Amino acid sequence: xxxxxxxxxxxxxxxxxxxxxxxxxxxxxxxxxxxxxxxxxxxxxxxxxxxxxxxxxxxxxxxxxxxxxxxxxxxxxxxxxxxxxxxxxxxxxxxxxxxxxxxxxxxxxxxxxxxxxxxxxxxxxxxxxxxxxxxxxxxxxxxxxxxxxxxxxxxxxxxxxxxxxxxxxxxxxxxxxxxxxxxxxxxxxxxxxxxxxxxxxxxxxxxxxxxxxxxxxxxxxxxxxxxxxxxxxxxxxxxxxxxxxxxxxxxxxxxxxxxxxxxxxxxxxxxxxxxxxxxxxxxxxxxxxxxxxxxxxxxxxxxxxxxxxxxxxx
Ligand code: SAM
Ligand code: DTB
Ligand code: SF4
Numbered sequence: 380x381x382x383x384x385x386x387x388x389x390x391x392x393x394x395x396x397x398x399x400x401x402x403x404x405x406x407x408x409x410x411x412x413x414x415x416x417x418x419x420x421x422x423x424x425x426x427x428x429x430x431x432x433x434x435x436x437x438x439x440x441x442x443x444x445x446x447x448x449x450x451x452x453x454x455x456x457x458x459x460x461x462x463x464x465x466x467x468x469x470x471x472x473x474x475x476x477x478x479x480x481x482x483x484x485x486x487x488x489x490x491x492x493x494x495x496x497x498x499x500x501x502x503x504x505x506x507x508x509x510x511x512x513x514x515x516x517x518x519x520x521x522x523x524x525x526x527x528x529x530x531x532x533x534x535x536x537x538x539x540x541x542x543x544x545x546x547x548x549x550x551x552x553x554x555x556x557x558x559x560x561x562x563x564x565x566x567x568x569x570x571x572x573x574x575x576x577x578x579x580x581x582x583x584x585x586x587x588x589x590x591x592x593x594x595x596x597x598x599x600x601x602x603x604x605x606x607x608x609x610x611x612x613x614x615x616x617x618x619x620x621x622x623x624x625x626x627x628x629x630x631x632x633x634x635x636x637x638x639x640x641x642x643x644x645x646x647x648x649x650x651x652x653x654x655x656x657x658x659x660x661x662x663x664x665x666x667x668x669x670x671x672x673x674x675x676x677x678x679x680x681x682x683x684x685x686x687x688x689x690x691x692x693x
Contacts, residue, residue, distance in 0.1 A: 385588040385631055390581045394627045398619065405626035405658035408633045417691040418683065419636055419661035421472045421506075422465040425669040426491070427452045431478035433510075433545045435533075436609040437573060437602055439670045440478040446607035448670040455494055462498050468664055468676055469690035472504035474529060476669050480546065481511035488516070492523040499524040506566060506596075511546070511554045517561035527564035527595060530554045535582035538575045555590075566596035568638070571624050572616030573602050580624050588631035596661070597628055597635050601642025603671045616642070618650045622657045629658025636661040644672045648682050655688065 393401070409415075429450030431440045439446040462473050475491065482488055491507065498505045507520065508529035520528065532555075533539065536548045558565055567590075569583045587597055601621055604613045621642075628637045638661035639654045651674075664676050683689070 382589050382591040385585050387581060387585055390585050390588070390627060390631060391578075393630055394577065394581050394584075394623050398622060401623060401626040401630075402653075402656050402658075405629040406656060408630055409658045409660060412634045413660055414691065416688055417660065418655065418688045419472065419638075419691045420468065420470050420664050421474055421638070421661060422461070422468070422470045422665055423474050423476060423663050423668055424453070424458055424461050425478075425667075426458055426475050426494075427477040427479065427487075428670060429478055431480065433480050434543065435545075436542045437570060437605075439603075439605040439608060441608070444607045444609070446605055446670075455490065455497075458494055459497055462501060462503060465664075466501065466503065470503065470664060471691060472506055472526070473498055474506040474508060474663075476507075476529075477509045478669075479510040482509050482513075482516050484516070488519075492519060495520070495523040495525050508566075511550060512557050514557045514560060517557040517563060521561045521563050525563060527566050528558040529566040529596075529598070530558065531568050531570070531598065531600075532583060532586060533569045534573065534575055535579035536586070537582065538573075538579040542573060559592075564595040565590070566598065567594045568596075568598035568600065568628075568640070570600040570602050570641070571620060572604075572613055572642070573610055574613060577620075580620075581627075584624070584627055584631055587628070593632050593635055595635060596638060597632055598638040598640035598661075599625055599628060599659070600640040603641050603644075603668070605671065615645075618646075618653060621650075622653050625654050625659045626657040638662065641668055641671065643674045648678075648685075651682065652686055655686075660691075 429440050430442045439448050495505050504526045506527045539548045601616050637659045639659040
């Protein structure tokens with residue numbers, strides 16, 4: 380599954396290039412591989428929120444931290460209603476998220492398989508992010524019609540243990556392998572702004588870029604520092620670090636959707652535009668991500684109109 384085409388030194392050299400060089404190169408590569416001036420619009424649906432046994436230091440949904448979130452589980456009808464509404468907002472892909480450590484076989488998993496079939500019949504692409512999967516579960520998701528599975532590596536293997544103690548980096552890689560072997564597309568990325576060094580971001584991109592085949596989708600999240608989590612006091616990541624991360628991902632993962640994921644809320648339209656110029660071609664729409672605020676859909680709509688971006692058609 381791993382190639383070694385991209386070395387740490389090569390990615391480091393790209394990451395530290397002058398911003399104009401980075402944007403020029405990243406935008407050129409984006410245009411060679413996707414229709415120009417387009418953006419993929421995704422909708423997140425948190426089907427099971429909170430009470431997660433894991434200890435991911437960034438996450439408002441861990442049961443170990445005292446955070447102010449609305450916990451609970453959505454009914455099938457509620458999920459379908461959100462998915463149907465999303466079509467009107469030019470959404471091409473719906474992503475179902477659950478605050479689980481791993482998928483457990485049984486009633487809940489079976490009901491997700493059923494929901495995937497129903498959302499597929501609306502002609503939407505479907506992604507799930509449900510925690511760790513074994514190979515049988517990955518096959519069942521594929522058979523139900525799932526297109527893509529999200530499982531992030533989050534950061535470098537070196538920094539990983541500072542952030543997560545309840546699951547290893549290798550376990551994440553194993554789930555990604557199970558997803559790939561079942562014939563599903565892979566969505567895997569990470570978070571910046573958790574106190575990591577540039578070297579950690581470079582190493583994270585190296586691992587993603589050397590996967591063979593490369594992930595079809597790479598979300599770049601900027602930490603949403605949430606009160607009650609161990610990372611609550613982290614400072615907002617600098618816009619230039621964000622732009623460098625996105626551009627480096629675009630250059631090393633030319634055919635991948637690079638998603639400007641969490642962290643857009645509270646950033647200016649100009650900052651977000653810089654990230655899009657740097658090669659991001661995918662966003663989440665909607666007032667909410669899983670538990671945190673996201674940019675308002677009307678603001679996104681206006682921005683795309685102002686700068687001339689069109690939703691990528693299904
Ligand atoms: N529980 C499943 C898991 O961890 O795989 C699926 C949902 S989990 C919320 C998906 C991803 O969201 C995490 O891997 C992390 O990259 C991202 N995430 C969670 N909390 C975040 C935060 N506060 N800021 C930025 N990204 C976050
Ligand atoms: C991903 O990389 N980012 C999304 C999605 N995959 C599941 C989640 C972002 C969550 C941000 C914090 C929250 O809203 O709870
Ligand atoms: Fe649980 Fe996923 Fe949050 Fe980690 S990131 S605490 S596994 S919901």
